[in-house]
Amino acid sequence: MQLVTDPDEGGLGFTEPLIAWYRKNKRSLPWRDSGDPYLIWISEIMLQQTRVDQMQPYFERFTAKFPTIFKLAQADQQEVLSAWEGLGYYSRARNLHHTARTVVESFGGAIPDTWDELRALKGVGDYTAAAVLSIAYHKPHAVVDGNVIRVVSRYLGIADDVRSAAVRKRIQATVSRWIPAKAPSDFNQAMMELGSQVCKPSNPQCRQCPLQAHCVASLTARTDTIPYKSPAAKVPHVNVVVGIIQDESNRVLIARRPDDVMLGGLWEFPGGKQESGELTTDTLHRELYEELGVKIGNVVFFHRLKHAYSHFKITLHAYTCSVLMGSPTARTSSELKWVSVSELDDYPFPKANRELTRLLNRRDDNEY
Ligand code: SF4
CATH class of the missing domain: 3.90.79.10 (Nucleoside Triphosphate Pyrophosphohydrolase)
Structure with a gap:
């Protein structure tokens, strides 16, 4: 049996069952269901630091207070920080507020739909730009987060340290080739959903996984060692x-x-x-x-x-x-x-x- 899945060939064997699975199993989430770029942007900033189930009450509280980008832009910084309280990483809230004002002043309140304009905004990195462009504007930019790294490294049997820049680059290049032009939003969300619901860090549910037939880690019983992460530096x-x-x-x-x-x-x-x-x-x-x-x-x-x-x-x-x-x-x-x-x-x-x-x-x- 050929166990090393060819990343180029992996596209179809991976993408089609993944998206079919997602369309059948996806959770209903307010930002996902709305299709609103503003809500998607807020959700993706919040999701950088916490899981969906933990983040959702904060998302609802924040967007009830600031339902539009105009409301957020008009707010006082103290109100924004209060609405963010409990989520930590307060620079993200300050950047969100600053960027809301920039978007209102320079783009009439419409979140930009090009990579360069989005990346130029304060607090918008590669991950957020790819998430907003694909989920809100259906453009084929692949996101790479912890879930995606876990799914792809297991699927391809990448046993090297996923903290290394070279491995991350390889995974980014792979998913950038696999993301289908016709369904970039579903592809990215499917990857994140599969990683959080099925391909979990421990005890992945391989029998329920649409990718199992070609997944190297599952077929070689190495899901407990892939992905490999070198020990983190001691925290002072x-x-x-x-x-x-x-x-x-x-x-x-x-x-x-x-x-x-x-x-x-x-x-x-x-x-x-x-x-x-x-x-x-x-x-x-x-x-x-x-x-x-x-x-x-x-x-x-x-x-x-x-x-x-x-x-x-x-x-x-x-x-x-x-x-x-x-x-x-x-x-x-x-x-x-x-x-x-x-x-x-x-x-x-x-x-x-x-x-x-x-x-x-x-x-x-x-x-x-
Ligand atoms: S088969 Fe198992 S290890 Fe492979 S992607 Fe699916 S859940 Fe993850």
């Missing part, structure tokens, strides 16, 4: 210490992060990274003096929690405290505000800080 860990500074009216001080940094535009409790040899309370005193120009006292431990970002992990140590000397000044943040605990919900916070605002709200509820 940092301790972050923040102060929940309270005034005599029981308001708390919050700071807005500058737009051009990670989590830019979101609010947080002031603080920063622990330095080597410091106690967490030393960090608190140092950071609040450096960031706000104040000396603090009445320091009481409040909460500790762990949180993981894509490239590092943190342990967040939170203390309540009050100002003993000085008046808080925004030295490193773009804005400071004293707000009551019940008002904290009105501001967009990153996940770990949001957990602190929840605990503060609960603490205040229990006090009455």
Whole structure:
């Protein structure tokens, strides 16, 4: 039996059963059913970081608030960040907002339908451009995401490291040859759907798969070793210490992060990274003096929690405290505000800080 599927020949043996399977089994999804380029663009940005079932409630909340690109373009950045809250990767929300304004100003609100115009927009990479052009405008640009890499590497029996640029290039070139001019939208969505529903990372459902007859990994019982991914680099860990500074009216001080940094535009409790040899309370005193120009006292431990970002992990140590000397000044943040605990919900916070605002709200509820 010839087990090495020829990528060129694979086109028909792969594409036809795949698309037939998709048309019979596809899920009904609001952006898919609408055909609206705006909704497809939003969904593809969100899907870069999360699975369909997890992302759908966020998609519905976001598009209920901003049902058109015009509504999104008119919105204030804080409203956009609030509607995005919980999804993480906030630069994507800021880019979405910026791009909505560009599309309204330069294209009359119509999302461009050419590769060069789309790729020139902020936050639109190869993946998003290919997804929007194929799904919304039926142009034959093949998308390559984790699902596509898994399906193709198994189907062709590619045992090399899928983190390598050469393997990704090979897969991109292969699907770019296979994508049919007559059904590019179905082809791309079928690949992603098959990867998420059938050709799962572990225990792929090969018996239900339309590609099994020619799939090398399945026929050679290597679905547990293909795709091969070299171990990821160790993720660094940092301790972050923040102060929940309270005034005599029981308001708390919050700071807005500058737009051009990670989590830019979101609010947080002031603080920063622990330095080597410091106690967490030393960090608190140092950071609040450096960031706000104040000396603090009445320091009481409040909460500790762990949180993981894509490239590092943190342990967040939170203390309540009050100002003993000085008046808080925004030295490193773009804005400071004293707000009551019940008002904290009105501001967009990153996940770990949001957990602190929840605990503060609960603490205040229990006090009455
Ligand atoms: S036959 Fe199995 S391994 Fe091959 S593509 Fe289908 S689900 Fe994936």
